[in-house]
Amino acid sequence: AQSVTQPDIHITVSEGASLELRCNYSYGATPYLFWYVQSPGQGLQLLLKYFSGDTLVQGIKGFEAEFKRSQSSFNLRKPSVHWSDAAEYFCAVPMNSGYSTLTFGKGTMLLVSP
Amino acid sequence: DTEVTQTPKHLVMGMTNKKSLKCEQHMGHRAMYWYKQKAKKPPELMFVYSYEKLSINESVPSRFSPECPNSSLLNLHLHALQPEDSALYLCASSQDQGVYGYTFGSGTRLTVV
Numbered sequence: 001a002q003s004v005t006q007p008d009i010h011i012t013v014s015e016g017a018s019l020e021l022r023c024n025y026s027y028g029a030t031p032y033l034f035w036y037v038q039s040p041g042q043g044l045q046l047l048l049k050y051f052s053g054d055t056l057v058q059g060i061k062g063f064e065a066e067f068k069r070s071q072s073s074f075n076l077r078k079p080s081v082h083w084s085d086a087a088e089y090f091c092a093v094p095m096n097s098g099y100s101t102l103t104f105g106k107g108t109m110l111l112v113s114p
Numbered sequence: 115d116t117e118v119t120q121t122p123k124h125l126v127m128g129m130t131n132k133k134s135l136k137c138e139q140h141m142g143h144r145a146m147y148w149y150k151q152k153a154k155k156p157p158e159l160m161f162v163y164s165y166e167k168l169s170i171n172e173s174v175p176s177r178f179s180p181e182c183p184n185s186s187l188l189n190l191h192l193h194a195l196q197p198e199d200s201a202l203y204l205c206a207s208s209q210d211q212g213v214y215g216y217t218f219g220s221g222t223r224l225t226v227v
Contacts, residue, residue: 034215043118043204043218044157090156101147101170102216104156 002027004074004091006105013081014113021076021108023091033074034092034102035065044090050074061085086112116141120205120219128227129195135222137188137205146188147216148180149204157204163188195226 005024013019025031032051036044048059055067065076076089091105118139127133137146145164149157162170163182171180177199179191188205202223206216 036218041202041221041223043120043220044206044216045218046215049215095159101159101162103159107154107156 002031002093002095003103004033004093004105006089006091006108008108009106010109010111012111012113015083016080019076019078019081019085019110021089021091021110023074023076023105024072025074025091025093026072027093031074031093033065033067035059035063035074035076036090036092036104037061038088038090038107040087047076047089081110081112083112083114086110116217118205118207118217118219120203120222122222123220124223124225126225126227127192127195129197131195132191132193134192135190135203135205135224137190137207137219138186139207139217140186141207141217142185143207143209143217144185145208146182147206147208148188148190149206151202151204151221153201161190192224195224197226200225 003026007022034049035047038044047063048057050057050067057065063078067074088107088109090107092102095101095103121136147162148160150160151157159172160174161180166182177194181189202221204221205219208216
């Protein structure tokens with residue numbers, strides 16, 4: 001079965017600094033990959049998605065992610081973090097080839113310091 | 115309308131109660147999902163409805179009973195729950211292929227006492 005791994009449980013970044021959240025995938029073919037964000041007590045919001053083509057994907061709220069097949073990674077980046085970006089971030093991939101259901105990584109909690 | 119609406123936002127119920135969670139979307143999405151999320155954990159899939167038919171049940175106990183009355187509505191009926199069932203219950207919808215991404219509701223925070 002396909003899966004994703006988020007190696008960092010939590011990360012603290014200073015406001016205005018750059019951010020990179022890591023996601024590694026296990027997938028037999030070219031994967032569909034997603035990043036979601038969840039604010040406390042809220043549902044998940046889709047930030048961006050990768051299907052194929054251009055390996056640098058732009059998303060909402062100034063986020064981008066780069067698909068690197070050689071490293072089996074799909075890391076999320078933002079050049080300048082705002083305090084409102086503090087949230088839980090989940091990487092996701094379809095559970096099985098041909099299925100539409102997503103499985104999520106364990107998440108990375110982003111803390112933003114003043 | 116680009117939202118998934120879940121009601122109620124909070125629910126406290128006793129172990130002998132029967133209650134229902136509701137989910138509604140008007141985006142024309144033909145797949146709808148129930149996920150359960152415990153604190154500091156990722157969402158875990160419970161059920162998938164595709165074209166109003168139950169297509170996936172992830173070995174969920176029978177005290178959780180899903181229902182899809184029409185293409186816009188998804189219910190989760192709860193009966194004889196246990197305290198460990200306390201969690202955030204998330205509804206999501208997608209076009210017929212979820213690979214285009216889900217739209218999530220804001221969830222129902224359920225506490226079983």
